[in-house]
Amino acid sequence: MKSSAIAVSGLRKAYGDRTVLDGIDFEVAEGSVFSMLGPNGAGKTTTVNVLATLLKADSGTVHVAGHDVVTATRQVRAAIGVTGQFAAVDELLSGRENLQLMADLKRVRSGERVVERLLERFDLVESADKRISTYSGGMTRKLDLAMTLVGDPRIIFLDEPTTGLDPRSRRTMWGIVRELVADGTTIFLTTQYLDEADHLSDRVVVLDHGRLVAEGTPDELKRQVPGTHVRLRFADLDELDAAARVLGGGTRDDQELLLRVPSDGQSKSLRALLDRLDEYRLNAQEFSVHTPDLDDVFLALTGHAGEEAIAS
Numbered sequence: 001m002k003s004s005a006i007a008v009s010g011l012r013k014a015y016g017d018r019t020v021l022d023g024i025d026f027e028v029a030e031g032s033v034f035s036m037l038g039p040n041g042a043g044k045t046t047t048v049n050v051l052a053t054l055l056k057a058d059s060g061t062v063h064v065a066g067h068d069v070v071t072a073t074r075q076v077r078a079a080i081g082v083t084g085q086f087a088a089v090d091e092l093l094s095g096r097e098n099l100q101l102m103a104d105l106k107r108v109r110s111g112e113r114v115v116e117r118l119l120e121r122f123d124l125v126e127s128a129d130k131r132i133s134t135y136s137g138g139m140t141r142k143l144d145l146a147m148t149l150v151g152d153p154r155i156i157f158l159d160e161p162t163t164g165l166d167p168r169s170r171r172t173m174w175g176i177v178r179e180l181v182a183d184g185t186t187i188f189l190t191t192q193y194l195d196e197a198d199h200l201s202d203r204v205v206v207l208d209h210g211r212l213v214a215e216g217t218p219d220e221l222k223r224q225v226p227g228t229h230v231r232l233r234f235a236d237l238d239e240l241d242a243a244a245r246v247l248g249g250g251t252r253d254d255q256e257l258l259l260r261v262p263s264d265g266q267s268k269s270l271r272a273l274l275d276r277l278d279e280y281r282l283n284a285q286e287f288s289v290h291t292p293d294l295d296d297v298f299l300a301l302t303g304h305a306g307e308e309a310i311a312s
């Protein structure tokens with residue numbers, strides 16, 4: 001197993017008498033994408049702020065890049081980049097100037113070359129010399145992420161990085177996240193888009209009422225909720241009739257010649273199902289396993305629907 005980029009144990013945080021984080025534990029493997037999901041106000045930004053040394057926890061221990069966030073704040077800050085709801089972008093400067101300022105602050109060698117490369121990578125060359133106040137929301141977000149990458153941080157916190165982006169910019173961001181991870185960077189992501197968590201994450205945790213109510217790979221989480229089923233399409237109604245009798249318990253769509261049979265999606269049960277069809281010399285022309293998506297998981301775990309519930 002890879003070593004941990006982030007290790008959190010017994011993390012608690014309250015604002016007055018309102019407990020936001022009620023003792024949470026998790027680890028993030030180096031070079032992976034870890035997503036935290038949770039309804040509005042669940043404490044995701046609070047978690048990011050504690051991990052990024054911007055906020056002090058009430059209790060618990062947090063190690064980031066092997067350093068304690070309380071006793072080794074400077075070392076943690078040197079290893080991380082943070083982008084998100086508190087955009088660090090200066091509206092009065094151009095994109096290029098903002099990046100250059102960041103390169104100067106971080107004392108990056110060959111800063112100008114780094115700035116040029118980032119402008120190209122984020123598709124911002126044409127507007128590089130325009131003031132940020134003329135940028136669209138999506139361009140500002142891209143610049144914000146580009147600024148985070150100055151100095152090559154090993155661990156990056158992305159707090160809702162694609163909120164409000166058009167689909168093309170979202171894809172660009174996803175591509176960049178994948179490239180970063182391929183280079184060994186660790187990504188801690190919060191997002192209001194469950195399909196984003198599904199596409200990008202190695203592991204997902206769901207935060208609700210101050211506690212982690214689920215943790216696993218996207219596929220593991222999806223297997224926990226009811227709804228996984230096998231879809232079989234047959235050549236004609238006779239075959240469909242016969243299959244429905246043999247397999248029992250499914251729901252059918254006569255027009256589409258489809259049979260849906262509940263299943264846990266595991267290979268053993270799939271094999272048993274196919275063997276049974278074989279035994280009766282029945283052949284499905286199409287066969288697929290439908291697993292629920294993270295929206296189903298989120299709804300089952302928190303009682304809220306997906307996107308609007310975790311939007312900021």
Ligand SMILES: Nc1ncnc2c1ncn2[C@@H]1O[C@H](COP(=O)(O)OP(=O)(O)OP(=O)(O)O)[C@@H](O)[C@H]1O
Nearest residue numbers: 015020039040041042043044045046047310311312
């Ligand atoms: N400085 C503060 N003082 C008092 N309460 C706060 C403070 N910051 C956050 N809270 C409260 O703590 C809870 C968690 O907030 P947080 O921003 O961490 O949630 P979140 O999961 O990031 O939600 P969102 O997706 O809406 O940003 C919310 O109820 C919020 O109102």
